Amino acid sequence: MTVRNLDALFAPKAIALIGASRDERSVGAVLARNLFRGGFKGPIMPVHPHDTAVEGVLSYRTVADLPMKPDLAVIAADPAAVPGLIAELGVKGCRAAIVVTDDFGAEKGANTAVLTQHALTAARPYLMRIVGPNCLGVLVPGLGINASFAHVGVPVGDIACVTQSVTVASALLDWSAARGIGFSHLVSLGDMADVDIGDMLDYLQTDPKTHAVLLYLEEITSARKFMSAARAISRMKPVIVVKSGRYRAQTAAAHSHTGALAGSDAVYDAAFRRAGMLRVRDMEEMFAAVETLARVPGSQGDRLAIVTNGGGIGALATDVLLDEGGLLADLSAETIAKLDEVLPDYWSRSNPVDLGGDAGAERYAAALDILLADPKTDAVLLLNSPSAVVSTEATANAVIATLRARPRNLPKRPVLAAWVGGQEAMKARARFNTAGQPSYATPTAAIRGFMHLAKYRRNQELLMEAPPATPSEIRVDAQKVESVLAKAADDGRDWLDEAEAKAVLAAYGIPVVPTLPVKTPAEVAVAVAGMKPPFAVKIRSRDIDHKSDVGGVVLDLETPAAAKIAAQGMIERVKALKPDAEIDGFTVQEMVRRPASFELILGATQDPVFGPVLLFGHGGVAVEVRGDKALALPPLNMTLARDVIGRTRISKLLQGYRNRPPADLEAIVLSLIRVSQLVIDHPEIVELDINPLLVDVNGVVALDARIRQSRATPVPLAVPAYPNELEHEMTLRDGTRMLLRPIRPEDAPGVQHMFGFLDPEDIRLRFFQPLKALPRPLVARLTQIDYDREMAFVACPLDGDMAGEIWGVVRLTCDPDLIEGEYAVLVRSDIKGRGLGMTMMHHICDYGRRRGVGAIVGTILRENARMLEITQELGFTAKRDPDDPGVVDVRLELAQESLSSRT
CATH class of the missing domain: 3.40.50.261 (Succinyl-CoA synthetase domains)
Structure with missing residues (x-):
């Protein structure tokens, strides 16, 4: 679920308090006192099996005895009783519950996960939302709702605070009360059995009384949902985030440089940055952030x-x-x-x-x-x-x-x-x-x-920022990569050898040093005889993570004899330092001489929460010691790739200094984008190291590479990638061949160009106002979309002088639950009459059906006769807006599934 029924949580008409008590030492008594004295205008109905009145208000023995439907229930009851209470409340028509009960499942030996699941199962038939368990509660000062056991109240403000910690919520309330700083909402989520951070961000995005959001996080349970919600709200309101556990120990040793460098907290940093959030480091800075957001323009x-x-x-x-x-x-x-x-x-x-x-x-x-x-x-x-x-x-x-x-x-x-x-x-x-x-x-x-x-x-x-188009088309050989990965899997190997790893990189256009795999020292001598000295010889073993650590790399060899001796010496060193390692042979290659080059590291790894993560930094054998790196979530474009490079110290050196010319920055950017595409196309790749990636004024070349695959179910991308599978060729009725494809961030200039071919009347009919040009933030918003929740298709001719130009755009913007999606369509004025508008509307309706959207809706000006005709032909129903007689609301029912099937 997402925002469904959260209106019952934050704007209820009636509230039930289960576990209300007159015992001053109990949580139930504090809850009752806060609720009754908070100023809520609707009825508050205490439920207690023995007390006849709480806070001077008549109480009821059971939920069934309540005289009316409560929109919201606040529960402070024995943990084992909670699932049954949820079921009773559902029958009564309740749509939301706050479970402040802690030690969920601790009593009578009950299992926490089982008891929580029983509560969720009880709620599902009624689409009831649950906050908690183990939470402080919820405060909505503007409506007088204090459904918490907080020790102080809070004045009305325009900052929403969402926290996973009861103690942090209490501290923030105490601090804000002393400062006179108010909140629009303060929500303690506790264990997040149902309502989570992503749900809250979705709800607060459209809340008109919330101008900024403060988050205190301990963990994220659904990265895709969180990132979609976070990117959406951050475009509209500032979001400050505090994340605890910055130095949590790694649970397992990393087998690659990238794995060692990409700690979990650094991944959270990359996620927050990608979402447009601002991270602060501790509670002191969090308080300063609240002060700033509340009072500073x-x-x-x-x-x-x-x-x-x-x-x-x-x-x-x-x-x-x-x-x-x-x-x-x-x-x-x-x-x-x-x-x-x-x-x-x-x-x-x-x-x-x-x-x-x-x-x-x-x-x-x-x-x-x-x-x-x-x-x-x-x-x-x-x-x-x-x-x-x-x-x-x-x-x-x-x-x-x-x-x-x-x-x-x-x-x-x-x-x-x-x-x-x-x-x-x-x-x-x-x-x-x-x-x-x-x-x-x-x-x-x-x-x-x-x-x-x-x-x-x-x-x-x-x-x-609208990213520039990639300067050269990224051509890939996905079948080559699949065959290399399949061969290693058939051999029972997770790690590719160096030659295989470089073949994978080459298939995605990353320059590599040709590398030959051989079995024996004698074969080493034969292989290098056909090469130009000097040579490099490296050990090949699936049991050795870092070859240099065991003397498994020898450089600057001038003769085949020297190469053979070096290989023999490697065998002896490996047997002495790592006797259990199985030696598969050697790799040989010509040495690359680039005296003015820089050593970089470029890699990817799998985070258990956010899925694939990319790494860039200063490479070489001392890569972990330097610690000069930056992380990013795929997919990348030119702007994002440049940003991740710019966040490292070596980025300043890459600009050139003294007599050292600048490195080819564009080649580095393209390499990052290629690795990003590689891990998107092949999610079985869970670790990748290019170290070093040499770069100078002439470009990049990968000297060494390591790749590990896993056949386990991969963690999905946190940020949806461009859906290539939705590209579709079609032919207009005049014979023009068109490509209908999802919109890309790089389409911003094309959308602006298309806008220049629109008549003023078409602009007014689409945007409901005259516009001379599209503002840059609006263009970014229209082209940088979340493919999970929104889809926009651009129509481009495939042939002729106008090939590749954008002739039309159709989009579907859905609510987080996919209950409804609002359509919008725009066609260049100078190519109207070819049937493109109708074709695009058919396409977006078909997409909505496949996506499982409940209904497609739209708002049309009454004088837009052609659009009204198109929607009528497609089966939309039309209804005049009673609040605005100049517009017509149209609706097309799509999915017939019940809402409960989507929970």
Whole structure:
């Protein structure tokens, strides 16, 4: 399930409390007190087998005795009783339950998993949603719902907090209550038997009262669902995530460099980045993030002006800013001249703006006003250290007054404050809190708060950037790879030998050094006799993970005799260092001489949660020691590949320095994309190492490679890949051959080009408003889709001068449960009349049927006669919108399956 029936959880009309109690020491009593005193306007019905009243309200002995249907039930009962209660509530018509009961299954020796499954089985016939068990509960302050055993309430705000930890939820409530920061929702998910993180993100995406989301995660149970929901909400609202367990020990030894480098937490980092989320490191930073989200307007850049009354704290803030990747604003000459007029001669005349130790209210107010008008400044940080000659509280009051007096028509720039110290500073911070102005206890916390905004903006830019097309078509020989993998599997081998691994890479267009496999030292000599020296000889053994560790690599050999001796020596060393290893032979190759090259590592591995993960970094024998790497989730495009390269330290060296020319960055990018496609096409590949991948100005070449396959069921991709199987050729009625294929992110320029051939009237009929051009964020949104939940097909002619151009686009945007999908179709005005629109509508309807969508819906302007005709011919029913007589709502029922079959 996803968002189905979550309205009953967060906007119920009636609530039942199972396990309500008058025992002050019980969870049931706290739940009752919170529910009845929270301000909920609807009926709250306590259920208790013995107490006649709870909190002065008549209680009922059983669920069956309830006088009306509860939309939501809050359950604090014996764990063994929960499945039966769920069934009774379902019969009563209840659609959601919060199970705060902990120690689920601990009593009477019951098995936790079995008891949880019994509860889910009981809920399924009624499509009832379950939050928990083992959770704090749910708070919706805007509706007066406090269905939790929290120790404090929470005011109304526009941040939603979703946490898997009861203690973190309690701590956040306590902290926010002291700060006067409110929430739209606070949801403790507990063990996530049913409602999980992905469900919550889907629900909050469309909640108009939620402007930002804070997540505390311990684990993700469904990566595909999480990523789809996360990518969707991150395009609309900032999402801050805290993930615990960053240094969890590996459960098994890694057999490849990539496996050793790609720790589980680094994979989570890559996932959050791909989703456009902002990760923070700990609870302190989480609190700073809440402060920032609640009170700071969005920043348009990372150029910060710092105002201080002391050089020390200004220097400290500057250090933290630069460490975090921010920039000191370069104050304009005009700004400095204006500051000269209002500040004493001894002010710093630079950023940080040091006002002097005797700076008071007037000086701070004047400097703030001037800096907010500086076009080179994106935000202002005010620092203050207590002084015996001025009042810190009065200075804070002056800042608040200055901000309140600013005209509303001026650009809003973030202003953050850090009043440092104890008693005096606390008074000032209290004034800021009362005024709703963001304030922090230290310069470090304030800088991190500002950088949350800057990093979120960068993530959004990456999420919205339309990638360029791949400069050369990626031609692959998938059958070659399948035959190599099949041969190894027939031999009972998981690991391919080096020659086989390089054959796989070559089949996907990655340049490799030709490598010959041989059996004996004598065959080594024969093989290298036909090569140009120097040679490299390597041991070949399925039992050796890293050949260099056992002396299994010898380089720079000049003669066949030397190569034979080197091979014999390898046998002796391997027998001494790893006597149980079976030696399969050797590989020989010519040495590659590229004196100005860089050694890189490029690899892939399987994460148990997110599936295939790609790795890029600084390679060579010291790869683990350097630890210079970045991870990414496939599939990759040009923009994403460049991003993963840019997150490594070696990326700066690759740009060239001194007399060393820049490396061929495009060749590296293409290699990443090719490996991404390889693991997508062949999910049985679970480990892949190219180390080293040499790169210089002339391109890349793989010197060594390792590949392991597994016949176990692979973990699916966390991010859906381009569905090649949905490409379809067709012929229009005038004989034009067309390719109808899923849209790609790289189609953004083509969509813009197509828009230029639309008549103004066609634009109005499609977008319900006049548009001269498609805004870049909208183009990104239309072309970067989640193929699981949305599908868009572009129609391109296959022949003639216009081959490859986009003539039409049809899309189907579904809700997370696939109950409904909304269609949209657009055809170039200059090629209308060929039947393309009708053909594309047939195609999207057929796709919806195959996908299991319940119904296709659409909204059409009444004057759009041709579209109304098309939908009528396809069997849509039409109904005028009572709220807007100018539009017609159309609907086509598709799937006849029951909703319960999709749970």
